[in-house]
Every structure is written in C-alpha cells, then in structure tokens.
Amino acid sequence: MDADTIIETVNLTKKYNQYEAVSNLNLKVKEGEIFGFLGPNGAGKTTTLLMLLGLSQPSGGSVKICGLDPLRKAKEVKRIVGYLPENVGFYEDLDAVQSLEYVASLNGIQKNKTEEKINELLELVGLVQDAHKKVGAFSRGMKQRLGIAEVLIKEPSILFLDELTLGLDPEGALRLIDLIHSLNQDKKITVLLCSHNLHQVQRISNRVGIMINGKMVAEGTITSLAKEKFGVGEKEYSLEEIYMEYFQEV
Ligand SMILES: Nc1ncnc2c1ncn2[C@@H]1O[C@H](COP(=O)(O)OP(=O)(O)OP(=O)(O)O)[C@@H](O)[C@H]1O
Ligand SMILES: [Mg+2]
Numbered sequence: 001m002d003a004d005t006i007i008e009t010v011n012l013t014k015k016y017n018q019y020e021a022v023s024n025l026n027l028k029v030k031e032g033e034i035f036g037f038l039g040p041n042g043a044g045k046t047t048t049l050l051m052l053l054g055l056s057q058p059s060g061g062s063v064k065i066c067g068l069d070p071l072r073k074a075k076e077v078k079r080i081v082g083y084l085p086e087n088v089g090f091y092e093d094l095d096a097v098q099s100l101e102y103v104a105s106l107n108g109i110q111k112n113k114t115e116e117k118i119n120e121l122l123e124l125v126g127l128v129q130d131a132h133k134k135v136g137a138f139s140r141g142m143k144q145r146l147g148i149a150e151v152l153i154k155e156p157s158i159l160f161l162d163e164l165t166l167g168l169d170p171e172g173a174l175r176l177i178d179l180i181h182s183l184n185q186d187k188k189i190t191v192l193l194c195s196h197n198l199h200q201v202q203r204i205s206n207r208v209g210i211m212i213n214g215k216m217v218a219e220g221t222i223t224s225l226a227k228e229k230f231g232v233g234e235k236e237y238s239l240e241e242i243y244m245e246y247f248q249e250v
Contacts, residue, residue: 002028002030004030004031004032005028005029005030005031006029006030006031006065006066006157006158006190007027007028007029007052007063007064007065007158007190007192008027008028008029008063008064009025009026009027009048009051009052009061009062009063009064010026010061010062011024011025011026011060011061011062012024012025012026012027012048012051012058012060012061012062012063013025013058013059013060013061014044014047014048014051014056014058014059014214015059020214021044021047021214022044022047022048022051022214023044023213023214023215024060024061024215025044025048025061025211025214025215025216026216027048027209027216027219029190029192030190031188031190032184032188032190033190033191033206033207034180034181034184034190034191034193034204034205034206035190035191035192035193035205035206035207035208035209036193036195036201036202036205036207036208036209036239037049037192037193037194037195037208037209037211038194038195038196038198038201038208038209038210038211038239038243039210039211039212040212040247043211043212043213043214044211044213044214045162045194045211046086046162046194048211049083049160049162049192049194051063051070052065052070052081052160052192053070053077053078053081053083053160054069054070054071054074054077054078057071065077065080065081065158066080066157066158068080079154079156080156080157080158081156081157081158081159081160082151082152082154082156082158082159082160083151083159083160083162084144084147084148084151084159084160084161084162084164085162086162086163086166088143088144088147088150090135090136090138090143090146090147091135092134092135092136093134093135093136094134094135095131095132095133095134095135096122096127096130096131096132096133096135096138096146096149097118097122097131097132099135099146099150100118100121100122100146100149100150100153101114101118103150103153104117104118104153107153107154109153109154117153121149121152121153122149124149124152124179125145125146125148125149125179126145126175126179127142127145127146127149130142140167140168141168141169141172141173141176144164144165144168144176145176148164148176148179148180152183156189157188157189157190158189158190158191158192159180159183159189159190159191159192160192160194161180161191161192161193161194161195162194163194163195163196164176164177164180164193164195165177165195165197165200166196173197173200174200174203177200177203177204178204180193180204181203181204184204193205198238198239198240198243199238199239199240201239202222202238202239205222206221207219207220207221208220208221208222208225208239210225210243210246210247212246212247212250213250217246217249217250218246222237222239222242225242225246226242229242229245229246230242230245
C-alpha cells in the first residue's frame with residue numbers, strides 16, 4: 001500500500017447468487033482527495049461502499065482502509081469512517097440537539113464535551129435555527145444536514161457519502177456540496193462521494209471513477225479522462241459529456 005493510499009481494494013468481488021454485482025475492483029483513493037464514484041443505477045456503487053465498511057462480506061478479493069481489514073478490525077474502521085447512507089434513519093420524535101446527543105453518547109463522547117461539540121456542529125451545517133425542532137418535521141435537506149452533523153461527531157478521517165444531495169433544491173444541494181469541500185480542505189477529510197449529479201461531482205472532485213455493471217471502466221482526473229476520450233484540445237469537457245462517452249461504449 002502506498003503511503004498516501006487510504007482506501008485500497010484488490011480484486012474486490014461481490015456475488016449475489018450467480019450475479020456479480022462488483023467484479024474484480026481495484027480501487028485506490030488517496031488521503032485528502034475527494035473521489036467521485038459514478039455509475040448508472042445498479043452499477044455496484046453502494047455494494048462497494050458496504051464492503052469498504054465491512055457491512056457486507058466480499059465474495060472475493062480484499063479491502064484495506066488505512067491499512068486495516070474492515071471485517072477483522074470493524075471497531076477501528078468504524079472509528080475512522082463516517083458513513084451517510086442514501087436513506088438516513090432518524091428518531092422523528094427527537095429534536096436536532098437530542099438526536100446529536102444520542103449519537104454522541106453512542107460514540108462515547110464525554111458528557112462535558114457534548115454540548116460544545118453539538119453547538120459547533122449545528123453552526124457548521126447551518127441548523128442553529130432548527131436546533132429544537134423535531135426531526136420528524138425536518139425537510140429532506142435539513143435531514144441531510146443533520147446526517148452530516150451526526151457522522152462528524154466522531155471526527156472521522158474518511159467520509160462515505162451516498163447520494164448526499166438527492167432530492168435537494170439546487171441551492172441547498174450546492175451549499176451542502178460546498179460544505180463537503182470545506183470539510184475536505186479545512187479538516188483534511190478524505191471523501192468518497194457516490195452521486196448521479198455530475199455537475200456537483202465536477203465542482204469538488206479531484207478524481208472520479210466510473211463503474212458500469214460492476215466494473216470500473218474509467219478512473220482518473222476529469223482532465224485525464226477527457227484527454228482519453230476527446231484528445232487534447234481547447235475545449236473543456238463537462239463530466240457529463242465524458243461520462244456519456246464511456247457509457248456508450250458498454
Ligand atoms: N442484497 C442484495 N441482494 C441481491 N442483489 C443485490 C443486493 N443488493 C444489491 N443487489 C444488486 O446488485 C447490483 C448493484 O446494486 P447497488 O445498489 O450496488 O447499485 P448502485 O450502483 O448503488 O445503484 P444506484 O445508483 O441505483 O444506487 C444491482 O443489480 C442490485 O440489484
Ligand atoms: Mg446506490
């Protein structure tokens with residue numbers, strides 16, 4: 001494992017009965033980068049995330065997170081990685097502060113540090129005004145913000161974000177994407193971002209990977225993928241144009 005590689009898979013494979021959802025995936029994500037993980041519905045992105053987290057057992061190959069096998073070192077990996085799934089579950093009867101208190105206690109945060117930490121997080125995700133509103137009355141965007149605050153409680157060094165901005169209005173989505181960018185810049189958090197919103201991915205990602213039918217068909221910086229598909233030229237290609245080129249090949 002290279003010194004700056006923080007996530008590495010070698011021939012990672014997941015079969016559901018005879019169906020191969022992820023095939024021989026060799027992925028490397030470097031410390032400090034925002035990696036955009038792209039691909040059509042059913043490509044195998046969420047399945048990959050679950051294996052990276054140790055929540056799903058690979059059918060073949062291996063995973064290392066900071067050099068650790070997430071199946072053997074589940075506790076340590078859980079400590080390092082913050083995961084925001086596609087559909088976050090909340091206790092609808094709790095308010096934002098109570099929800100965060102609950103997650104803080106689950107993560108063993110000292111009681112005397114909890115209040116300060118929660119205030120800081122509410123400020124960071126822009127939920128100060130809604131601190132005492134019940135989560136059941138939150139909009140989708142507010143829930144996503146609370147979800148981010150919850151995963152940040154344990155101060156993870158890696159974030160896995162699955163469809164973070166799905167269903168958010170354009171302005172709310174951009175604010176959230178920019179928040180992720182600033183977390184990456186200011187707190188040096190490495191981010192693996194699964195998304196269908198290529199414009200948002202292009203805005204903040206250092207490198208991207210395109211998975212189709214369980215295989216990574218392209219991986220690199222947006223510029224390098226554009227060069228591969230369109231050659232060197234004056235025009236700057238959008239990630240959408242590049243993605244469609246790879247997609248049409250399959
Ligand atoms: N528990 C399961 N049992 C059987 N098949 C599954 C299971 N989970 C996922 N699959 C299959 O594996 C494939 C990959 O699914 P996955 O959820 O990883 O896709 P995805 O890339 O995250 O798609 P999306 O963009 O729609 O979220 C799909 O064909 C799916 O039906
Ligand atoms: Mg998915």
